[in-house]
Amino acid sequence: MISPEAAISFQNVYQTYKGPQDAVLKGVNLTIPPSDFCVILGRSGMGKSTLLRCMNGLVLPYEGSVAVCGQQLSREKTVLRHIRRRTGMIFQNYNLVNRLTALENVMCGMLPGMPFHRAMLGLFTAEETARGLALLREVGLEGFADHRADRLSGGQKQRVGIARALAQNPEIILADEPVASLDPVTSGEILNLLKAINRKNGLTVIVSLHQIELARTYGERIIALLEGKVAIDKPAGQLTEGDIGRIYGGCGARGREERVS
Numbered sequence: 001m002i003s004p005e006a007a008i009s010f011q012n013v014y015q016t017y018k019g020p021q022d023a024v025l026k027g028v029n030l031t032i033p034p035s036d037f038c039v040i041l042g043r044s045g046m047g048k049s050t051l052l053r054c055m056n057g058l059v060l061p062y063e064g065s066v067a068v069c070g071q072q073l074s075r076e077k078t079v080l081r082h083i084r085r086r087t088g089m090i091f092q093n094y095n096l097v098n099r100l101t102a103l104e105n106v107m108c109g110m111l112p113g114m115p116f117h118r119a120m121l122g123l124f125t126a127e128e129t130a131r132g133l134a135l136l137r138e139v140g141l142e143g144f145a146d147h148r149a150d151r152l153s154g155g156q157k158q159r160v161g162i163a164r165a166l167a168q169n170p171e172i173i174l175a176d177e178p179v180a181s182l183d184p185v186t187s188g189e190i191l192n193l194l195k196a197i198n199r200k201n202g203l204t205v206i207v208s209l210h211q212i213e214l215a216r217t218y219g220e221r222i223i224a225l226l227e228g229k230v231a232i233d234k235p236a237g238q239l240t241e242g243d244i245g246r247i248y249g250g251c252g253a254r255g256r257e258e259r260v261s
């Protein structure tokens, strides 16, 4: 059953890029309540990014149904626009516009919610600019507003990415391997920031990770994908060695070690 109160609800979802014989998701059932902090685990190619892309309508299931904040995902443009406004996306490679400043990148997150003529010309009100600056402060980048994105460190770029996602006033943050390109200390800082946002703003946060220790430290709920299905769905504190073996077993111990930060 699709739950109208859930932030995200998947019912028997099948997704493919090539055809049903090559399905990536093969009957995913999932309910994520508002304000959850979930970590998605799974070996490379198991469909973590695909699952996240299904949550904001970047890809659509060929069978089953997805609902975001109670709204059923469909091909209809108004539905997609609405769902994308409610889901802020954070990427491994930050997806910033290099030639723009940190503040200008953050303001890009406001464009979809602005009247067309102002968005086209990039005309922001003083209030919107003040909000952009407040968001930079919130992610720890006060004083970096005028810095070009390509001159920032990886951790700073990811902070700008988070501020840009917040600028669209989302209810859900989807972070696709947000710390995969960062060192362990910076990774912890970024996950702490996402956790603080989850706690302070009550946003639902769903993060895909490869590092088991980070998942255990920062995740509250662990969802692991295996062979296109949810194989494990439990509180992070209850994740056992047996579970980890099940998720990464096919890689052998070496494959697992490589993923542990």
Ligand SMILES: Nc1ncnc2c1ncn2[C@@H]1O[C@H](COP(=O)(O)OP(=O)(O)OP(=O)(O)O)[C@@H](O)[C@H]1O
Residues within 6 Å of the ligand: 017, 018, 024, 042, 043, 044, 045, 046, 047, 048, 049, 050, 051
């Ligand atoms: N745009 C695409 N077109 C065709 N196939 C795709 C596309 N994106 C992903 N796939 C395939 O779908 C499967 C799942 O990919 P996905 O990126 O969702 O996995 P993942 O668990 O996020 O992997 P990783 O941890 O390596 O990022 C893989 O076999 C991949 O090759």
